[in-house]
Amino acid sequence: MFFFTVLALIATVLALVCMGYFFLGSVPLLVLEHDTPLDSRFIRGFFNVYYRALPALAALGAVSYALAGKAGFAVEMALIFGLTLAARRIVLAEMDTLRATMTASDVAAIARFRRVHIAAIALNLAQLVALGVSLTLLRL
Template sequence: MLANLAPFATIVILLVWMGFFMFGSLPLMILKHDTSLDARFIRGLFDVYYKAVMVTAGAGALAHAAAGRPVIAFGMAGVALIAFISRRGILSRMDRLRDAMTATDTGRIRQFRRLHVWGMVLNVAQLCVVCVGLVKAL
């Protein structure tokens, strides 16, 4: 029973985190991204999301590998890897922009918003791939 429960639980938790981020970050697009507080909040949300996905997908990869499901384990490891790379890339760029950004610096504000959108698009694409992959693998 536990051999089936742990892999299933990791999938559910991963989908919850991805869905939460998708629906939670979309309303934040109304922010102007022009203050340090806005930028810090958005950056913090991305940080929590990436850490949660890395841990959940990593645990899912191990659980599925132990349950004898190598295809799903490989997919979960891929999700964890994409979250790791995205966290390093997107958050470092957000930090650089946030440190140099002022309320009147439209160029950097626009770049920060693009990073926000890019992170959201990447999450939605990954969520779609996970869902389609699960349907095909199970």
């Protein structure tokens, strides 16, 4: 049981680092114009890496918390896992759709890409805050 508690905490810390790094790295990307293929490809790639790493860490955390007898935290990590997988499908698909047709003069598509970018950052921040606050309730 102690082993699974330690493993869950390691997964949680790594998930927090992943979320924090993504937040700190994605906000400055808002200064990019989002209007060139290189900008949009870089942003999409950054999100893709995040949407691959976080579900793996959340799944490890969920299973470890469940095996450690911490059902509430297992559910929270499972929710982060599911929400991140859903966001990956939606956000990356929307970015791919916009990137395929976006030109430097297409103000509407650029604005939409930027809104998708901001929405993904907001979702990440909400997950980061929720996980961080819930850790104050953890009793080992």
